[in-house]
Amino acid sequence: MHLVLMMILQRLALGVLTLFVVSLVIFGATELLPGDLASTLLGQSATPETVAALRAQLGLDQPAPVRYWAWLTGVLQGDFGVSLATRRPIADMLATRLGNTVFLALYAAAIAVPLSLILGVLAALWRNSLFDRVANAGALSAISFPEFFLAYILIFLLAQSGYFPSMTRISPNMSLGDKLYVTFLPALTLTLVVTAHMMRMTRAAIINLMAQPYIEMARLKGLSPLRIVLRHALPNALAPIINVIAINLAYLITGVVVVEVVFVYPGLGQLMVDSVSKRDIAVVQAIALIFASAYVLLNLTADVLSTLTNPRLMRRK
Amino acid sequence: MGVVVFLIAFVAVSIPLSWAFRAALARLLPRDMAYAAGTMPLTAAFGLMVVGLYVFVALFAPLLAPFPERAVVGSQFQPWDSTHWLGTDRLGRDMLSRLIYGARNTVGIAFATTALAFLVGSLLGIWAALRGGWLDQGLSRFVDALMAIPSLIFSLLLLTIFGTSVLTLILVIAAVDATRVYRIARSVAQGVVVMDYVEAARLRGEGTWYLIRREILPNALAPLVAEFGLRFCFVFLTISSLSFLGLGIQPPTADWGSMVRDNATLITFGDVTPLLPAGAIALLTVAVNFIVDWQLYRASGLKERI
Numbered sequence: 001m002h003l004v005l006m007m008i009l010q011r012l013a014l015g016v017l018t019l020f021v022v023s024l025v026i027f028g029a030t031e032l033l034p035g036d037l038a039s040t041l042l043g044q045s046a047t048p049e050t051v052a053a054l055r056a057q058l059g060l061d062q063p064a065p066v067r068y069w070a071w072l073t074g075v076l077q078g079d080f081g082v083s084l085a086t087r088r089p090i091a092d093m094l095a096t097r098l099g100n101t102v103f104l105a106l107y108a109a110a111i112a113v114p115l116s117l118i119l120g121v122l123a124a125l126w127r128n129s130l131f132d133r134v135a136n137a138g139a140l141s142a143i144s145f146p147e148f149f150l151a152y153i154l155i156f157l158l159a160q161s162g163y164f165p166s167m168t169r170i171s172p173n174m175s176l177g178d179k180l181y182v183t184f185l186p187a188l189t190l191t192l193v194v195t196a197h198m199m200r201m202t203r204a205a206i207i208n209l210m211a212q213p214y215i216e217m218a219r220l221k222g223l224s225p226l227r228i229v230l231r232h233a234l235p236n237a238l239a240p241i242i243n244v245i246a247i248n249l250a251y252l253i254t255g256v257v258v259v260e261v262v263f264v265y266p267g268l269g270q271l272m273v274d275s276v277s278k279r280d281i282a283v284v285q286a287i288a289l290i291f292a293s294a295y296v297l298l299n300l301t302a303d304v305l306s307t308l309t310n311p312r313l314m315r316r317k
Numbered sequence: 318m319g320v321v322v323f324l325i326a327f328v329a330v331s332i333p334l335s336w337a338f339r340a341a342l343a344r345l346l347p348r349d350m351a352y353a354a355g356t357m358p359l360t361a362a363f364g365l366m367v368v369g370l371y372v373f374v375a376l377f378a379p380l381l382a383p384f385p386e387r388a389v390v391g392s393q394f395q396p397w398d399s400t401h402w403l404g405t406d407r408l409g410r411d412m413l414s415r416l417i418y419g420a421r422n423t424v425g426i427a428f429a430t431t432a433l434a435f436l437v438g439s440l441l442g443i444w445a446a447l448r449g450g451w452l453d454q455g456l457s458r459f460v461d462a463l464m465a466i467p468s469l470i471f472s473l474l475l476l477t478i479f480g481t482s483v484l485t486l487i488l489v490i491a492a493v494d495a496t497r498v499y500r501i502a503r504s505v506a507q508g509v510v511v512m513d514y515v516e517a518a519r520l521r522g523e524g525t526w527y528l529i530r531r532e533i534l535p536n537a538l539a540p541l542v543a544e545f546g547l548r549f550c551f552v553f554l555t556i557s558s559l560s561f562l563g564l565g566i567q568p569p570t571a572d573w574g575s576m577v578r579d580n581a582t583l584i585t586f587g588d589v590t591p592l593l594p595a596g597a598i599a600l601l602t603v604a605v606n607f608i609v610d611w612q613l614y615r616a617s618g619l620k621e622r623i
Binding site for chain 1: 320563586
C-alpha cells in the first residue's frame, strides 16, 4: 500500500511539473509575437500615446517574468484576465462553455469506450473472420477521414431527413433527455472517430496475449473461447487498453474543436476558433491552457491506472 | 440506402481497376521492381493508383480544369448540368475546376509542410543521437515539453500569434510536426550510432555532417520513409481541418477544406456536392494508409498474419 501511495505521489509531482512547463510554453509563445501586442491590437494608425496607455493597461510595460507570475497566480485563482476583443472577463466567457464541452466529451466517451471494447474483443475472438475484416477496414477508413467529413455524412444521412437537429442549440434549463437528443449527432461523430482507433488497439492487445503459454493452457483445459478472452486475456490486456483509452480521450480534445464548429455547438472549441480568427490572444491562451491541462491529467490518470492493474510496472525506473 | 449502393458500387469498380493496375505495373516495370509490384496486396495497388491519379491531376490541373480557378463563371449554387458538371459554389465559381485546382494547392502545401518537418525533425533527431550529452538532453526535454500540448491546440495558439497566411501555416504546422519526427528519428538513430562502422568513421576523423549523411541516414531511412507517409496523412488532415475552420489556406485559393465550409449549407438541402472535396481528402488519406501498411508489412518481414 505504501508503495502504491508513493507511486501516485511521484506521478502527481511529475504531472504538476509538466503542467508548469506547459504554462511556461503557452505564455512564452506570446513573447514570440513580432513587435508588440499593443501596437498589433491598435493597428498602424495608433499614436504613440495610445499605444503606451494600452501597454500600461495590459501590463506590458513590465518585464516578462513579472507578467508570467501575475498571469499564473490569476489562473490558479480562476481569473484568466480580460478578453482583448470584447473586454469581458474571460472566466465568465468560459464558465458555461467549459461545462458544455465536458458534457459532449463525456457523452461521446460513454458511448465509445464500451462500444470499442466489445467490438475489439469480438474482432479478436473471431480473428480473420468476415466480421474482423469488415471491422478492420471500417476502422482504417474512419481513422483516415477528416472529422468534418464524418460529421457532414451524418448530417446528410440523419439530419437532412429530420431525425436529429443539425445545429445544436442547448439552453441551461433543458431536461437531460432533450440535451442528449440534440447533442446526439456531435457525440456520434466523436464516437466514430475514436472508436475505430480504440477497437484496433484492443484487438491487437488481446491477440498479442493469445500467444502466451497460459492461454494455451486454458485452451487445453477445454475452456470456451469467450471465457478465455474475458477471464484470461482481458485482465492482462488492461494496461495497454487503459493507455489507448486515455490517448483517445485526449484525442477527443482536439476532435471536439472541429465538431463543435460543424454543429455550431456552444463549447470551448468554437470559442477558440473564433478567438483565433480575431487574434484574441488572451482567450486563446486561456483555452489552450485548459485543453493542455486536461490532456496532461488524462495521461497522468492513465499512467497511474495502468500501473495499478499491472504490479510489475511498479518497480520500473 | 443510396450511400450503401454507392459504397458497393465503389468497391465493385475499384477491385478490378486495382487488379488491372497491379498487373500493368508487374508487366511494365523493370524486373527487380516487378516482383514487388506483382505480389503486393490489392489494397496497396489501389493506394498507389489513387496517389498516382492525384499527382497527375495536381500536375496537369490547368489542362484538366474546364474553367479558371478563381473566375466567377455562373450564378450562385447552380445544380449539376452539362457545362458545370458539379455545379457552382456560393460565388458562382465552377466546382469541378476548383476541385481539380484543390489537388494542387491542398496536397502541394501538405507535402511541402511534411517535407520541411522531416528535414528539420530528422536532422535534429539524428544530430542529438550522434552528439548525445547535454545537447541531446536539452533538445529532448524541450521537445517533450512541446509535445505535452495537443498539436491542433498548439497550432491554433501559434496561428493566433503569427496570423493566418499560407507561409505561416506551413511554418507552424511543420514546427509542431517536427517535434514528432524528432522523437522517431532520434530513437532510430540511437540504434545506428552505436554500430561499429559509425565508430570507425568517427575514428577516421569524419565530420558530423558526413556521419549524418553517409553513415546514419542511409541506415535509418526505411523506418523514416514509412513514417513520412503517416505524418503526411496527419499533416494533410490538420491542414484541411484548419482550412475548414477558416484558419488555414485563405480564399480565393481553391482548397478542399474551405470548399466544404463555404458550401456546407447545401448539405442540409440534400445536395452531396460539398461532400466531394471532403471525400477527396478522405480518399487520399485512405490510399496513403494502404501503401504505408504494405510497406510496414514488407519492412517488418512479417509473412504470417498475427
